[in-house]
Amino acid sequence: MKYNLLGNTGLLVSEICFGTMTFGSSGQWAAIGGVEQKGANDLMKTVVDAGINFVDTANVYSFGQSETLLGQSIKDLGLSRNDLVIATKVRGKMGEGKNNIGLSRFHIFASVEESLKRLQLDHIDVLYVHGVDPFTPVEEIMRSLNDIVLSGKVRYVSVCNWPAWMVMKANGLADKHGWNKFVGMQYFYSLSGRDIEREILPLAKEENLAVMPWSPLAGGFLSGKYTRESEKAGNSRRDSFDFPPINKERAYDIVDVLNEIGQNYQVKA
Template sequence: MRYKTLGGTGLLVSEICLGTMTFGGGGFWTAIGTLDQSVADRIVARALDAGVNFIDTADVYSAGVSEEITGRAMLNSGRKRSDIVLATKVYSQAGPGPNDRGASRGHIMDGVKASLKRLGTDYIDLYQIHGLDQVTPVEETVRALDDLVRQGHVRYVGVSNWPAWRIMKALGVAEQHGWARLATLQAYYTIAGRDLEREIAPLLEAEKLGLMVWSPLAGGLLSGKYDREGKGPQGSRRVTFDFPPVNRDRAFDCIDVMREIADARGVSVARIALAWILHQRFVMSVIIGATSPEQLDDNLAAADVRLTPEELASLDKVSALPPEYPGWMVERQGAARLPS
């Protein structure tokens, strides 16, 4: 297992992050996963044994049950709390009231207390705003996160599913006031969905934010277990919960090339899809969720795959983004360079 710094900080996290959205179930979440405590204990222990030190959850997963199971699994693993970098998120509807969601100071303060209790810990390593609040001023959100850091409840802060302009504004506000700076962005990114390369990836590199990739297999679509008509294993996630949205023609063109590489290497298509992401220089960590220890093992093995320059070139070609303004104009005009 390799480790990278958490954005521009000095904290080291594994390039594979264990996601716990499959822990719990109930209602809507049953389509994602229904793992009970015993299976979750095995998955967490196996991930830690493989060198994973980074675990990500959220208050909304299974209405808080995922956090409870995650906290107990960490305790049952026998590892020291300081050996695990624990991340969770706040934003989504956590109760019936109008203030039980969002990125307001009120909801953030209520949310962190509830998460700490469910997780059975006295601090959260990485606390993330789970979505874009278009009502709350960004200054209010950033100030609340800074207060949590100063109070010791949270050590680092990040956001998820934010556009580039909003991230940059938050960074500017933090810089202006001397508040805690965003360290990470959690975002969707796959070989079949490279949209964030247009604006977000350059921002991450310029501002030294770490990218945590969610749904790196596009909800299982890139596992190689589905055909072009969408048929897959009975009861599998994409059959019951068709998310995130994907251009299927592009996705299956990518799968065709990945399958050739996978077959030649004797590995799964999923492993190649994950390995491609891990080869991208702006990616800090890839979040993998598992419904079984066997699936976890296959995904963890992606960290050992070293794609050749030729394989990377073929994958980049089939998955290349279509031209979009202002990108095509920048390319046409050429980059400004210092005279030699």
């Protein structure tokens, strides 16, 4: 396994990050995964045996079940905490209360506490802000993230699905005040979704920010099991949860080219 530094930090993470969005089966997430504890344990063992040390989850995945299953897997398998880099996220709605959503100081601190309980950990290695909160000032978000890092409950902060200008504004404010800055960014990126090449990737290169792509196979569409003749692969999560959205005609063209390349190397999809 190859390991890279996480942006401009000294933290080494595996080039492949294991995502646990399929852990749990609550709400809309039931259409995506349904992995329960035994399956989670089996997957985590395979991951660790392959040398992967970077594991990604989120509080909203199956409304906390993903974090709970991941935390229990770490315990069941007796994995060393110091051998893992655990990332989770904050912003999504986690309850009926008026403040159980967003990136306010109130919700960030409450969310981290709840995530730590579910994960059965005393700290989170990487905390992502999971999308834009149009109501909370960026200054409040960055000050709160800095304070949660200083509390020892989070090691690094990163951002997910923000526009480039907002990332730059946030890190500019953090730099001005001496706060912890975003060290990485997570976005949808695949052969069928290359929008981040316009502004996000140039920003990452200029500011030495790590880039963590999500859904590199476009929700399985680029696996080769989807064709123009049969848009539904059968028993696939995209059949019932068509996400992420892509230009399917363009994606079919991409799959055609990938199949040609595979044939040249005698590799099937």
